[in-house]
Structures are given as structure tokens and as C-alpha cells.
Amino acid sequence: MSTWVLASVSATEPYVPPSAADFEFPPMFSIGEFGVTKPMVLIFFSVALIAVFFIVAARRAEMVPGRWQFAAEEVYTFVRNGIARDNIGAHDFAKFVPLLVSLFAFVYLNNLFGIIPLIQFPTMSRIGYPAALAIIVWVVWNYVGLKKHGALGYLKHVTIIPGIPKASLLLVAPLEFFSTIFVRPLSHALRLFANMFAGHLLLLVFTLGAEYMFFESGSPIQMVLAPFAGGMAIVMTLFEALIQLIQAYIFALLAALYIAGALAEDH
Numbered sequence: 001m002s003t004w005v006l007a008s009v010s011a012t013e014p015y016v017p018p019s020a021a022d023f024e025f026p027p028m029f030s031i032g033e034f035g036v037t038k039p040m041v042l043i044f045f046s047v048a049l050i051a052v053f054f055i056v057a058a059r060r061a062e063m064v065p066g067r068w069q070f071a072a073e074e075v076y077t078f079v080r081n082g083i084a085r086d087n088i089g090a091h092d093f094a095k096f097v098p099l100l101v102s103l104f105a106f107v108y109l110n111n112l113f114g115i116i117p118l119i120q121f122p123t124m125s126r127i128g129y130p131a132a133l134a135i136i137v138w139v140v141w142n143y144v145g146l147k148k149h150g151a152l153g154y155l156k157h158v159t160i161i162p163g164i165p166k167a168s169l170l171l172v173a174p175l176e177f178f179s180t181i182f183v184r185p186l187s188h189a190l191r192l193f194a195n196m197f198a199g200h201l202l203l204l205v206f207t208l209g210a211e212y213m214f215f216e217s218g219s220p221i222q223m224v225l226a227p228f229a230g231g232m233a234i235v236m237t238l239f240e241a242l243i244q245l246i247q248a249y250i251f252a253l254l255a256a257l258y259i260a261g262a263l264a265e266d267h
Contacts, residue, residue, distance in 0.1 A: 104248050104251075
């Protein structure tokens with residue numbers, strides 16, 4: 001290897017792989033002593049964007065829908081029929097449609113931020129936001145269950161599996177209670193968070209890796225391989241776009257299933 005290549009490699013900064021530190025943001029501005037970060041701004045921006053989208057689509061409603069009305073109706077119909085009615089049932093689903101539509105649209109848009117240029121950060125990769133949504137869902141389905149069955153009836157509904165031998169109740173009932181009341185909301189939040197965190201980290205690996213290999217490595221071999229890393233970044237971006245939609249669907253679907261379970265007569 002030539003002296004120039006060796007000198008060039010030694011002069012460059014070592015490659016620092018992406019890590020959890022890349023998900024931490026300094027405050028963009030402060031309100032008193034409260035620092036407002038990029039994820040916080042994105043949350044409020046997403047709420048405003050979703051509200052404007054549905055308000056504009058509803059105000060311009062016509063018999064022959066325009067593109068905005070058509071898009072809004074497609075989202076609403078998809079969640080109403082494919083998630084709410086199919087899982088909660090025709091008798092009870094209608095009252096939960098606004099919640100499920102809001103959850104789906106909110107989660108999907110905040111996931112989608114991860115591949116939108118200049119934004120490029122999925123808000124749901126910060127655990128606090130999926131956790132807050134999971135708590136809202138937890139409150140709703142437990143309230144529904146208590147209202148439907150009463151306190152003692154709901155406790156029985158949650159802990160006792162029909163047909164189980166009575167001798168097993170001392171072991172099974174606490175496990176069912178713990179699993180339903182505590183593990184379920186935890187897994188609901190972690191599933192969304194982990195997928196968004198891992199997906200964004202993978203995009204950073206290929207994108208920053210390609211940039212380093214081409215512009216900073218100083219190695220001819222790495223410069224030749226850089227386009228392959230860049231190509232993988234594009235492929236993973238397309239794959240991540242699909243995952244973002246699927247995770248929004250799964251989050252809303254699980255919310256509907258939990259509500260349906262609370263309303264069901266049997267465990």
C-alpha cells in the first residue's frame with residue numbers, strides 16, 4: 001500500500017458506529033426551565049397535521065370525493081371495518097372508532113417521520129411516547145371491563161380461565177392477573193418502541209457507514225464498497241416504510257383486541 005494511503009487512513013477520524021446516544025437530543029429551545037427537544041416538537045406537529053388533515057377533508061366533503069377526502073375516508077374505513085368492527089363486534093365497536101382511528105393515524109405519522117427528509121426521526125423510538133399511548137389504552141379497556149362486569153366480576157373475568165381445575169387456581173389466577181394487568185401494557189409499548197428503535201438504528205448504520213466509507217475513510221477499498229452500503233440504506237428505508245405501517249396497524253389492532261377481551265362474557 002502506498003505511503004499516501006497509509007497517511008490518509010491514519011489522518012482520518014475512526015468510525016464511530018451509531019448508538020443509543022443518537023436518540024438523545026439537546027433542547028431546541030426552553031420554556032422557562034423546561035427544555036423542548038426535537039421529539040417533543042414532532043409530537044405536537046403530528047397532532048396539528050392530523051387535525052388539519054381530517055378537518056380539511058371533512059369540510060370539503062362531497063358525493064364524489066376529492067383526493068384529501070378520499071384519503072381520509074380510506075383511513076377511517078380501514079380502521080372502522082378492518083380493526084374496530086372485525087375485532088370488537090358489530091354491537092359495540094362504533095364508540096371506539098374515534099380512539100382507534102386516532103391511535104392508528106398518530107402512531108403511523110410519528111413512525112413515518114423516521115424516513116421523511118429533514119425530519120428523519122421516528123418519535124415512537126423514544127419509549128416514553130409508546131408507553132403513554134399504552135397507558136391510555138390500558139385505562140380504556142380496564143374501564144370498559146369494570147363497567148361491563150363490575151369490580152368482582154371483572155376480577156374473576158381477568159383471573160379465572162373457564163374449565164380450569166380448581167386446584168390450579170392458586171397458581172394460575174395470580175399469573176393471569178399479573179399477565180393481563182401489568183405485562184400486557186408493557187408488551188404493547190415495548191413492541192412498538194423496539195421496532196422503531198431497531199429500524200432507525202439500522203438505517204443509521206448503513207447511511208452513516210456509507211458516508212464515512214466514501215468521504216472520510218481514505219481507503220480506496222472502502223470507497224468502492226460505499227455505494228453498496230448506500231444501496232442497502234435505500235433498501236432498508238423502503239423496508240422500514242412497510243414496518244412503520246405494520247406497527248401502527250398492530251398497535252391499533254391490539255388496542256381493539258384488549259377492548260374486545262374486556263367486553264367478552266368469557267375470559
